[in-house]
């Protein structure tokens with residue numbers, strides 16, 4: 001496996017093991033997308049940028065498994081980059097982890113890979129949860145989203161909309177209606193609205209307003225809009241960034 005890092009922190013975002021829960025993270029290298037506001041560029045190979053160092057360690061599934069287990073946290077989150085770029089090895093790792101009693105695994109993925117098949121359904125819902133990004137206009141990756149992938153999710157999974165602009169908010173609201181329409185046929189995932197949390201020095205918010213004419217949405221405005229519109233969503237701020245703790249600052 002191409003591993004960027006294994007580290008312990010709290011779950012900064014909403015997931016089945018709850019925001020703030022102590023967790024071991026497996027951050028895998030590489031991504032097939034190139035979001036404008038990507039905050040983990042250090043863990044992916046941006047096809048258009050050869051200046052980024054390709055820093056990862058090649059490790060066996062067995063080695064990664066024992067490293068995760070030895071840290072004794074019951075919650076394990078697989079993230080990236082895009083972890084499902086390494087589909088086969090992550091599948092093997094999950095089989096081993098889910099066989100351990102008490103372990104719950106969250107897979108954070110970018111909306112371009114199908115959930116794994118072949119797991120017993122009740123075990124899957126108790127022990128394995130997905131947090132799947134739905135990329136909105138400001139990411140520049142909206143056209144890569146495949147609605148069929150989102151139909152495969154369960155009510156123990158989450159769909160996360162990272163919202164940077166008013167246009168993102170309006171698009172996310174439209175997508176909410178699509179999820180609501182699945183209600184009669186499918187168990188529907190929980191929906192997260194997460195304000196894009198950009199470091200001031202990135203200037204992305206300011207540039208974005210200038211280039212595209214959209215307003216950069218502040219977290220408090222997003223909360224206000226969600227309340228006023230009575231949306232059935234979880235507004236989730238990234239805890240680890242609020243206190244600048246952990247690897248992904």
Ligand code: SF4
Pocket residue numbers: 031032033034035037038039040041044080081082110
């Ligand atoms: S999917 Fe995630 S890791 Fe990949 S470019 Fe987008 S934000 Fe970055």
